[in-house]
Amino acid sequence: MASLKDLRNRINSVRSTRKITSAMKMVAAAKLRRAQEKAEAARPYAQRMQRMLGALSESVAGRPGVPKLLAGTGKDETYLVVLCTADRGLCGAFNSNLAREAKRRIDALIAEGKTVKVLCVGRKGRDQLKRTHAHLILDASLEIGRDFDYDTARKVADIITEMFDDGEFDVCQLVYARFRSAIKQIVTTMQLVPFSSAEEHAPGEEAPEEEGEAAGGVKPSTGGSYEFEPAEEQILADLLPRNMAVQVFRALLENNAGEQGARMSAMDGATRNADEMIDDLTLTYNRTRQAVITRELNEIVSAAESMR
């Protein structure tokens, strides 16, 4: 049986762990609120851009000279998988879920005989893929950093656009976690190139409810034919890379909110486990203490007996 001192030490160490996990939970909760606000604030831009893009693609549909970012290269030989994860761990299965989905997707594509390249945004995804798919990860993979903003997303989009212009891939898919609630993040894959607004979900995941994105106070376009200044093709050439940045930005924001949510619930669980452990250990400690006292009393009494 452990000695009293050992037990005391263990109780103290679990207590300090508990302090850390409960502090992390509190921090995550505060960050989660901020992340959610940020994600919400960024929504109008994405919606309006979508609307504009809709009007434009409607107008150029079927015409020759449609930008390749919209129409694709006409092949689907090489895939670029962009995996967005968090930089830090200790947030439950958040990063593993994303990495698992990316791996599944990569393996399926390879089985179909496609060439796959992987761009990791966020350190943890890279760490997890390194073990199995190291040769596929591009050197351009980057970390998000402590505070990311639109510029970060733009950098990622620039890398993707440049690779596309150099003909390094035909199809680009973005894997990220859509934020549903603090305890639920949905791993989502979005096709960036050629552009489509459809999203696929990992198997076994229910489709998210419509977030009122189409409604959201935005009236549908009036159906009237727009004039374009300059020509549609030129605006599209300008708009598509920016739309990519916006989509990446949105993915990063959703991811960030999801990460904080996942961390919050993971740390909540950890705190609760620590509480339980402290209770158990305290009980054992007290029992042991009483046993020791009883034993000592016994010894004293029997010693006194024998003196008589």
Added chain:
Amino acid sequence: MAEEGKIGFELVSPEQLLMSEDVEMVLVPGVEGDFGVLARHAPLISSLRPGVVGICRKGRQPEERYFVAGGFAEVTGERCTVLAEYPIEVSTMDRGEVEQELKNAREDLADAKDDKERGAAERRIAVSEAKLRALAA
């Protein structure tokens, strides 16, 4: 729906919705020239050049001026949506800072090693120069 004779104006940056209200007229710096948007303007989508978006609540004099580094404007009869990159209110801009930006950009241009860097530096110069013009106006 905007009230009679007014146009619903929205200024949106990637981070947030900056402004959403009904105004008399909006001045927009389009790539092919500035244009004013009044109620019942013909539907239009335009790219923007670095310049100033002017917001006129009453009359024809802009009361608020936002500098934008680029972006897009979507106009329909009843609303005008400006998707702006890096919008700043002109009154909060600082001439010294802008001049410093311009100087840095010029130095970067001198140091640029390839076409890509040169292009980026030239764009920054154009933005800074447009900012100076906005401050002078």
